[in-house]
Amino acid sequence: MSAPSIHWFRDDLRLADNPALAAAVAAGPTLGLYIFDESPTRRPLGGASRWWLSRSLAALATDLERRGGALMLLRGDPETLLPKVADLAGAGLVTWSRRYDGDSVALDARIKSELQNAGRKVSSFNAALLNEPWQVTTKTGDPMKVFTPYWRAARARGEPPAPLPAPARIVAAALPAELAAMAVTREDLALEPHAPDWAGGLRDAWTPGEAGAADSLARFLSGPLAGYGEDRNRPDLASTSRLSPHLRFGEIGPRQIWHATRSAIESGEATAPESDADKFLSEIGWREFSYHLLFHNPDLATRNYNQRFDVFPWRHDETALKAWQRGATGYPIIDAGLRELWTTGWMHNRVRMIVASFLIKHLLIDWRAGEAWFWDTLVDADPANNAASWQWVAGSGADAAPYYRIFNPVTQGLKFDPRGAYVRRWIPEIAALGDAEIHEPWKAPSVSLRRAGIDLGVTYPSPIVDLDAGRQRALAALASTKG
Ligand SMILES: Cc1cc2nc3c(=O)[nH]c(=O)nc-3n(C[C@H](O)[C@H](O)[C@H](O)COP(=O)(O)OP(=O)(O)OC[C@H]3O[C@@H](n4cnc5c(N)ncnc54)[C@H](O)[C@@H]3O)c2cc1C
Numbered sequence: 001m002s003a004p005s006i007h008w009f010r011d012d013l014r015l016a017d018n019p020a021l022a023a024a025v026a027a028g029p030t031l032g033l034y035i036f037d038e039s040p041t042r043r044p045l046g047g048a049s050r051w052w053l054s055r056s057l058a059a060l061a062t063d064l065e066r067r068g069g070a071l072m073l074l075r076g077d078p079e080t081l082l083p084k085v086a087d088l089a090g091a092g093l094v095t096w097s098r099r100y101d102g103d104s105v106a107l108d109a110r111i112k113s114e115l116q117n118a119g120r121k122v123s124s125f126n127a128a129l130l131n132e133p134w135q136v137t138t139k140t141g142d143p144m145k146v147f148t149p150y151w152r153a154a155r156a157r158g159e160p161p162a163p164l165p166a167p168a169r170i171v172a173a174a175l176p177a178e179l180a181a182m183a184v185t186r187e188d189l190a191l192e193p194h195a196p197d198w199a200g201g202l203r204d205a206w207t208p209g210e211a212g213a214a215d216s217l218a219r220f221l222s223g224p225l226a227g228y229g230e231d232r233n234r235p236d237l238a239s240t241s242r243l244s245p246h247l248r249f250g251e252i253g254p255r256q257i258w259h260a261t262r263s264a265i266e267s268g269e270a271t272a273p274e275s276d277a278d279k280f281l282s283e284i285g286w287r288e289f290s291y292h293l294l295f296h297n298p299d300l301a302t303r304n305y306n307q308r309f310d311v312f313p314w315r316h317d318e319t320a321l322k323a324w325q326r327g328a329t330g331y332p333i334i335d336a337g338l339r340e341l342w343t344t345g346w347m348h349n350r351v352r353m354i355v356a357s358f359l360i361k362h363l364l365i366d367w368r369a370g371e372a373w374f375w376d377t378l379v380d381a382d383p384a385n386n387a388a389s390w391q392w393v394a395g396s397g398a399d400a401a402p403y404y405r406i407f408n409p410v411t412q413g414l415k416f417d418p419r420g421a422y423v424r425r426w427i428p429e430i431a432a433l434g435d436a437e438i439h440e441p442w443k444a445p446s447v448s449l450r451r452a453g454i455d456l457g458v459t460y461p462s463p464i465v466d467l468d469a470g471r472q473r474a475l476a477a478l479a480s481t482k483g
Helices: 019-027 047-066 078-089 102-117 147-156 200-205 210-222 244-248 254-267 274-296 307-311 318-325 332-344 349-362 367-377 385-394 409-416 421-426 446-451 467-480
Strands: 005-009 030-037 071-076 093-097 121-125
Touching: 005 019, 005 078, 019 030, 019 093, 019 121, 030 047, 030 078, 047 071, 047 200, 047 210, 047 244, 047 367, 071 078, 078 102, 102 121, 147 274, 200 332, 210 244, 210 254, 254 274, 274 385, 318 332, 318 349, 318 367, 332 349, 332 367, 332 409, 332 421, 349 367, 349 385, 349 409, 349 467, 367 385
Parallel strands: 005 030, 005 093, 030 071, 093 121
Antiparallel strands: none
16 A cells, blocks of 8 residues: 555646646645644635635545545644644655745755655646746846746747646545544634624625535636727726636646647537637736746735835825725715625726735835735735836836826726726615715715715715825826935
């Protein structure tokens, strides 16, 4: 009988296209292990991510059990726990899928050498990316800084390998009593909120787990993919895949998305033109690019990529930050986005850009305060995408939006939510306003406001900043960093 293997699950909570799990299962009886990392150096998961993780672990445990396997949960510091588990289990092989944030890279290297010193085999694999961050470089071997050449170089590396199937059968490793006694339950981890239970909107909106991810992809390919190139900017339409939290927790991987998209187009199962598929896959490319940036800049979430921004004169304004977080700025598209986020744990990409621009530029509040709020409230809060995107909007990032691009929330609202359906959905107190007024209620004649049941400043806030004055202030602040 071969020595047991351990597959250490982290951000790869799936069975299919999981080469590290497949290697563990091929080598012998397997212990599936998840360690809820409570070490002080790790950035704690936000509330919405904790909820997602809890549901995803439940789905993973069921999926493993259906194939004969099992998932063991532990809590604490992986650096002490994993070697101990390997000892107690007498493991011959330990596998995992690689992670790319600085803390994880360093932690994994330390654990790997400790396990190897104890005579165990350790194998790590790529389950999260089409290309590892070090595989795409400039001609001189340096990291890439601009998306278009990055994606061109990534595409030139050829088709990603075909995804692996899920292991058909898993033999669960027998656990000695001392090891079994260390296990905790999902309830012990207390990942889901209670008193108050604020997760009702999340439960209504999402099905965490590998099956939920596969359903979202299938629904997207047979529907919204056609027209994605145009409609992806419209928050009033369900026009994007909503795969982001599934990708964040590794319930689906980009190789699976790539091949499913290509084959849906080639088989004619998806009626979308090739250009829509290319656009969709290039968004997966932006995710790859964010990971490339994070790997080469481990402090991407805390430090300006462009250090010119280190002298930026940020304002400290708790009242304005709170109004933004609560969706009470008086600008309907902003407030709708932040309320969508609070209720469902997700926000449409176009609206993420608008609300981020408003916080950073019109309110002059440090992008890190916005990043932190998103980290806590997004179900897809991602160490690479969140940091890279906030820096992109701030203008401090690699290949960033030009610093002088300051989105006007009214124009953006009129352009991307032309009938106001998105705003009406999330801000019912102004829903009765007409299409011409819904994005700027402060301009509505008092008779319209009265008819719509709005007492501006009472039932819905008046704007917390004047757009023109805010814009001028932002431009002056940005110019001050130039010298
Ligand atoms: C300020 C800000 C913060 C963001 N924070 C996050 C975050 O924490 N986690 C996260 O996954 N995305 C983040 N994004 C990127 C983007 O908004 C989401 O990935 C997207 O809205 C998810 O919806 P979807 O799955 O329906 O996307 P689709 O349009 O269906 O795209 C498919 C996938 O491509 C990737 N993707 C799409 N757009 C981007 C992008 N601009 N940058 C990087 N990857 C992208 C995502 O993995 C997404 O699931 C942020 C964007 C902004 C402007």
